[in-house]
Amino acid sequence: MELRIQIVSIAAAAGLFLVVFELVRRRRLLERYALLWLFSALALLGLAVWSGLLERIASTIGIIYPPNALFLIAFGFVLLLLLHFSIAVSRLTDQTKVLAQRLAMLEERQARTAAPAEEEEPVLTGRPQR
Amino acid sequence: MERTNPNLAVVPAYNESATVGRVVRELRAVAPDFDVLVIDDGSTDATSDKARVAGARVMRLPFNLGIGGAVQAGFVFALENGYERMIQVDGDGQHLSTEIAVLQGVMRSDPTVDMVCGSRFVTDSGYLAPISRRTGIHIFAFLLSRIVGQRVTDPTSGFRLYNRRAIALFARDYPHDYPEVEAVLMVHHHQLRMREVSVKMLERGGGISSIRSGKSAYYMVKVLLAIFVGLVRRRPVVEPGDASPVAATHGI
Numbered sequence: 001m002e003l004r005i006q007i008v009s010i011a012a013a014a015g016l017f018l019v020v021f022e023l024v025r026r027r028r029l030l031e032r033y034a035l036l037w038l039f040s041a042l043a044l045l046g047l048a049v050w051s052g053l054l055e056r057i058a059s060t061i062g063i064i065y066p067p068n069a070l071f072l073i074a075f076g077f078v079l080l081l082l083l084h085f086s087i088a089v090s091r092l093t094d095q096t097k098v099l100a101q102r103l104a105m106l107e108e109r110q111a112r113t114a115a116p117a118e119e120e121e122p123v124l125t126g127r128p129q130r
Numbered sequence: 131m132e133r134t135n136p137n138l139a140v141v142p143a144y145n146e147s148a149t150v151g152r153v154v155r156e157l158r159a160v161a162p163d164f165d166v167l168v169i170d171d172g173s174t175d176a177t178s179d180k181a182r183v184a185g186a187r188v189m190r191l192p193f194n195l196g197i198g199g200a201v202q203a204g205f206v207f208a209l210e211n212g213y214e215r216m217i218q219v220d221g222d223g224q225h226l227s228t229e230i231a232v233l234q235g236v237m238r239s240d241p242t243v244d245m246v247c248g249s250r251f252v253t254d255s256g257y258l259a260p261i262s263r264r265t266g267i268h269i270f271a272f273l274l275s276r277i278v279g280q281r282v283t284d285p286t287s288g289f290r291l292y293n294r295r296a297i298a299l300f301a302r303d304y305p306h307d308y309p310e311v312e313a314v315l316m317v318h319h320h321q322l323r324m325r326e327v328s329v330k331m332l333e334r335g336g337g338i339s340s341i342r343s344g345k346s347a348y349y350m351v352k353v354l355l356a357i358f359v360g361l362v363r364r365r366p367v368v369e370p371g372d373a374s375p376v377a378a379t380h381g382i
Contacts, residue, residue, distance in 0.1 A: 097195055097306070101203040104169075104189045105210075112187075 005067045009048035017041035036084055040077035047073065138213040139164040139230075140204030142197055142288075143221030144171040147180050150221045154184035157219065160227040164217065167207060171200040177221070197288070202304035205292075209301040217291045225289040229329040233291040236327050244296040244322035247314075248289035248329035266350055270311050273357060278318040283326055285311045295322055311353045315360045 020037045023029035029037075047054045047070055058069035139157050143150045150168060157166050168181035172194035181188050189203055201218060208216040217233065219225045225248065233246045251271070267286050274282040288310055292300070299320055305312040317324050 093306075097199045097202075100191050100193060100195055101199065101206055104191045104203055105207060108187060108189045 002067075006048060006051055009067065009070055010045065013041050013045035013048050017045060033088070036077075036081055040074075040081065043077070044070065044074055133165055133211045133213055135163050135165045136214040137161075137164045138204070138208045138211075138216045139166045140201065140208070140216055140218050141166065141168045141181070141186070141221045142171060142200040142204070142218070143168055143173065143177050143181065144194060144197075144200070145173045145175050145177060146221040147173070147175040147177045149223040150177050151180040151184040153219065153221055153223050153227075154181055154186040156227040157230075158185055161217075161230050164230075165213075167204060168221065169200045169203050171195055171197070196307040198304055198306045198309035201288075201309065202300060205297050205301035205304060208292075208297045213294075213297070215291060215293055216297050218288055220288055224332050226330060226332065229289070230291075232327055232329055233289070236325055237291055237293060240325070242323055243325045244293050245313075245317055245324040246291040247284065247287050247324060247326045248331070249284035249287055249326040250329070250331050251283040252326055252328035262346060266346065269350075270353065270357075273354075274311065274314055277357070277361065278314065280318075280324075281326075282314060285314050287331075289329060289331070305356065308349055308353050308356075312356045312360060315357060319360070319363075 020034055020041060024031060024034045054069055055066045058066040063069045141153055154166050166186040168186040168188045170178040170188055170190040172191050178188050178190050191200060217230055229248060233248055236246045237243055270285045271282050274285050
């Protein structure tokens with residue numbers, strides 16, 4: 001691998017690692033979401049430094065220009081991260097739904113116990129008022 | 131336990147202030163053995179007030195969850211307050227309260243039935259939806275009939291009566307959006323029994339359907355995906371004691 005592209009790769013991977021690490025340190029990013037990021041950055045950094053391994057991987061899967069293998073691997077990590085976040089969003093959607101339902105139930109109960117005065121009364125008895 | 135009747139009528143309503151009052155009043159007059167619960171799905175109009183004035187209990191969701199989340203709130207309410215039966219009636223006045231007796235009659239004559247669906251197509255009831263929508267409904271009906279091995283004519287109908295077993299199932303798990311078709315599948319997977327019965331329905335009395343024309347393509351694809359994914363799901367709903375579902379996992 002040519003020296004210039006190797007330096008750029010190492011700098012980019014190391015920069016990514018430091019940014020994610022700093023975000024975790026400032027509590028702007030939860031560890032559970034940072035782990036996959038840090039792992040990706042470390043893997044890319046390792047391959048950028050140890051160019052012999054990258055060249056072996058490249059020739060094994062038929063990539064002539066080794067830095068392209070690095071891009072391919074980085075792309076794989078990006079897909080993995082996106083999927084990870086889609087799963088997280090699905091879970092949050094589900095949890096938000098349950099919270100909204102529970103909140104609405106509590107509010108309905110509270111409204112009935114707090115003000116069972118005039119117009120709430122027939123609702124409590126549930127009989128049709130005619 | 132605050133129920134006054136053994137049955138609950140759940141009316142999901144999203145910006146239905148024009149019709150919800152009338153729906154609630156009709157329900158209370160025609161079906162006095164039902165408590166009426168309106169679920170205001172984050173409306174921006176006076177839906178809640180109109181429903182309350184008409185004499186319904188009102189559960190107001192803090193933001194719009196979509197029909198699935200709104201109706202599920204009704205299932206949870208019915209389960210926790212010990213209702214024996216729950217009927218779902220749209221807030222737009224499309225479903226006739228007078229037809230509730232028909233659904234109840236089916237459940238009374240056959241106590242093994244867990245869910246009774248009001249269908250517009252069992253016999254020709256004179257209901258005329260736009261041709262595109264009818265085509266979609268018939269495609270779902272065809273697929274579902276093959277899968278559940280029972281003739282299903284109107285799987286998108288939201289006019290349904292549920293007993294305690296169906297309430298318990300759907301309180302635990304109910305599809306997010308466009309839930310009716312998937313609900314039929316869930317009933318089948320859990321070996322509950324459903325029956326259809328012919329009812330009359332009106333054209334919509336006001337407001338906008340949850341399925342607008344621009345969204346119908348998305349609706350078709352989403353529900354088809356749900357049907358086919360549902361086919362290969364080993365356990366459609368997490369039973370007590372199983373590993374946590376998506377909704378409760380930690381880690382990700």
